[in-house]
Amino acid sequence: MAIRQLSSKEIEIRDSILDLSKTREWEFSGILNARNEILIELKTEMLPQRCEPSADVHILANQPDSHLILHHNHLTKESLSSADWNGACYLFKEIFAHCDDGTTYYGKVKDKLQVLKNIEQFTYQQHLLSAGNLILNNSQKLYFFNATPIDYAKETINNAMKIKGYIEYDVDWGAFCRPCKTVMAIINGAANDLAARL
Numbered sequence: 001m002a003i004r005q006l007s008s009k010e011i012e013i014r015d016s017i018l019d020l021s022k023t024r025e026w027e028f029s030g031i032l033n034a035r036n037e038i039l040i041e042l043k044t045e046m047l048p049q050r051c052e053p054s055a056d057v058h059i060l061a062n063q064p065d066s067h068l069i070l071h072h073n074h075l076t077k078e079s080l081s082s083a084d085w086n087g088a089c090y091l092f093k094e095i096f097a098h099c100d101d102g103t104t105y106y107g108k109v110k111d112k113l114q115v116l117k118n119i120e121q122f123t124y125q126q127h128l129l130s131a132g133n134l135i136l137n138n139s140q141k142l143y144f145f146n147a148t149p150i151d152y153a154k155e156t157i158n159n160a161m162k163i164k165g166y167i168e169y170d171v172d173w174g175a176f177c178r179p180c181k182t183v184m185a186i187i188n189g190a191a192n193d194l195a196a197r198l
């Protein structure tokens with residue numbers, strides 16, 4: 001299933017973020033109020049893998065009918081992380097992570113309690129290890145595997161949480177990140193196995 005269509009304002013924000021990250025290898029985040037399409041903030045902490053929302057965003061997110069959407073960039077090109085899902089539990093109705101090859105990861109929390117349980121630090125580290133091992137076990141029969149298992153560990157966990165119905169999750173793959181059919185089958189197999197443990 002494809003990710004929902006972005007509004008023209010969201011496309012503008014995504015393009016600005018990807019443009020900014022071309023000149024500076026930092027994470028940028030653009031937070032939008034979906035009710036009125038107003039950009040609340042576009043910021044960076046001048047760090048490659050982190051950009052925390054400001055206090056204003058926390059206040060807005062706690063208003064009863066808030067509908068904040070996060071657009072940010074992933075320099076690692078990996079899928080949504082435990083920190084992203086934490087933001088999706090408490091602050092954002094929807095999260096988008098964009099990569100410079102055109103890949104976009106999309107997520108939305110459906111069962112907050114289950115997501116919080118599975119992204120708890122120790123549990124999440126165990127899931128990363130399990131996902132890596134499941135991918136590795138299934139990929140031994142491959143003659144050539146040009147990615148390390150950990151590259152797809154978050155993707156596997158996210159698919160497992162989707163199978164369980166805890167999240168909505170989708171990816172529009174770009175040229176670089178798109179797994180070939182064989183790798184996709186390995187990820188799906190690993191996600192099915194992992195889902196049984198979530």
Ligand SMILES: [Zn+2]
Pocket residue numbers: 072073074080081084097
């Ligand atoms: Zn992220």
